[in-house]
Amino acid sequence: MVTLGQVGLGYWGPNLLRNFNGLAQARVKVCCDLDEAALRRVGSLYPNMATTTDYDALLADTEVEAVIVTSPTPTHYPLAKAALLSGRHVFVEKPIALAVAEAEELVALAEERGRVLMVGHLLMYHPAVTRLKQMVESGELGEVYYLYTSRLNLGQVRRNENAMWSLAPHDISVALYLLGEKPEAVAAQGLTYLQPGIPDTVFLTVRFASGHAAHIHVSWLDPHKVRRITVVGSQKMAVFDDVDSTEKLRIYDKGVQRPTYDSYGDALSLRFGDISIPRIDMREPLRLECQHFIDCIVNGQRPLSDGRNGVQVLRVLEAGQRSLEQGGAPVVLEGS
Ligand SMILES: NC(=O)c1ccc[n+]([C@@H]2O[C@H](COP(=O)([O-])OP(=O)(O)OC[C@H]3O[C@@H](n4cnc5c(N)ncnc54)[C@H](O)[C@@H]3O)[C@@H](O)[C@H]2O)c1
Known part of the structure; x- marks a missing residue:
């Protein structure tokens, strides 16, 4: 079982939440959004899931092995970077970042730390x-x-x-x-x-x-x-x-x-x-994409849409x- 945290539960995030929670080998333990109303919406669907407006609190949860970043594009780089620096695997929505230099930094961090970095090229x-x-x-x-x-x-x-x-x-x-x-x-x-x-x-x-x-x-x-x-x-x-x-x-x-x-x-x-x-x-x-991320974590594989692929698209x-x-x-x- 891979324990996940997710940040960004606006329009698109709940679709990934539903799919990750639908997998036998994954569960989203904690969700983070700056908007309390967004948290209430997903909290009512998954009562056992923790919710927070504090991303540091999500990262402080030592059970969380991987972070799903489904917040707006300008936030991808800082949120994905913080997750990688704290030793987490990261799934980040497309596009990976706003600037190639930022995306390359994320790729280097993931490779140095042996973490999976996958981009949502659905x-x-x-x-x-x-x-x-x-x-x-x-x-x-x-x-x-x-x-x-x-x-x-x-x-x-x-x-x-x-x-x-x-x-x-x-x-x-x-x-x-x-x-x-x-x-x-x-x-x-x-x-x-x-x-x-x-x-x-x-x-x-x-x-x-x-x-x-x-x-x-x-x-x-x-x-x-x-x-x-x-x-x-x-x-x-x-x-x-x-x-x-x-x-x-x-x-x-x-x-x-x-x-x-x-x-x-x-x-x-x-x-x-x-x-x-x-x-x-x-x-x-979307289910296949989520399954692929979990498989890559469990088997130590490089995703099809890995960070380098994210850089090429960017x-x-x-x-x-x-x-x-x-x-x-x-x-x-x-x-x-
Ligand atoms: N793969 C796809 O087909 C697909 C489709 C739609 C959107 N997306 C991607 O998903 C991402 C989100 O898009 P959306 O349409 O859901 O946007 P959205 O604006 O509807 O939702 C974003 C959510 O993130 C929250 N947020 C913003 N900054 C935050 C922060 N610093 N910490 C915590 N929460 C924060 C907002 O409060 C909001 O609830 C984008 O990267 C977008 O490109 C992908």
């Missing part, structure tokens, strides 16, 4: 993404040329971060996971209507040295609820539609055949094959922010 635990990754690795899609994603809805409009920081970490993490390459340059264009200086809609393009690319469209100002990822390979193409309740993944046996002989003009031929819908063992991604976000501020000019990533 989509990497989605069974459809797991299936897509298997298809990429087995070569079924052929060479993956590019992918594009849409994460659109009306709301939830945030005040302390723009739509890119709020929504794109999921798509960036999946793009890096599926393409398996280090990004070379990032360009982002934003549209700002609701609050000064906070783009509501962002078009982000990530380019890789190989010529592969990912295009990410996020918005909280859109009439449609869309959560879709399209992967275009040389052999097949795949569409993951997370809004579709039953047919999440469609594989299109479509492509463009190049001739083997050296000719010109109309020699490219289009191939239209079958469309298939693989059966996916659908389990709640590098893209940081570069995207600089590009947004430069009107969409591409920003080359250092060290790529």
Whole structure:
């Protein structure tokens, strides 16, 4: 049994609380929030769980082995750092921090102390993404040329971060996971209507040295609820539609055949094959994510979305922010 403490029980935190408490090998012993009303809400659901407004009191509980950080992004770095310094494993929501230097410090602390540091890149635990990754690795899609994603809805409009920081970490993490390459340059264009200086809609393009690319469209100002990822390979193409309740993944046996002989003009031929819908063992991604964190603690493993993965995603976000501020000019990533 792994004993947990959790900090931040606003909108998202209770979902993790429910999932961690639903695991046979975990229990959340103490919850912390600055807001007493938030504590009363979760306290009424779990009467045996302690609640506190004092984070130091949570860390002073020697039974707590790991801390779940589900507070707003600007607090991730100080709260995760304090937990790591006190010898705890840490699960921190996305994005890992606001600055790459801060995130790198968290990674170094976790590695020095042999603690698990995991970031809540939830989509990497989605069974459809797991299936897509298997298809990429087995070569079924052929060479993956590019992918594009849409994460659109009306709301939830945030005040302390723009739509890119709020929504794109999921798509960036999946793009890096599926393409398996280090990004070379990032360009982002934003549209700002609701609050000064906070783009509501962002078009982000990530380019890789190989010529592969990912295009990410996020918005909280859109009439449609869309959560879709399209992967275009040389052999097949795949569409993951997370809004579709039953047919999440469609594989299109479509492509463009190049001739083997050296000719010109109309020699490219289009191939239209079958469309298939693989059966996916659908389990709640959040439950799988929480289980993975506990497994990593128990077995001493490195999480799929570990701190280093958090840094990679943050590098893209940081570069995207600089590009947004430069009107969409591409920003080359250092060290790529
Ligand atoms: N993985 C996902 O799909 C997903 C979805 C939504 C939010 N999130 C992430 O979850 C985190 C929280 O988002 P939210 O929408 O729940 O925010 P929220 O504002 O609704 O809730 C945050 C809570 O943290 C508390 N808090 C703030 N500072 C604190 C501190 N120093 N100590 C203790 N408590 C503190 C607030 O009182 C509030 O109750 C963010 O990092 C966000 O990016 C992830």
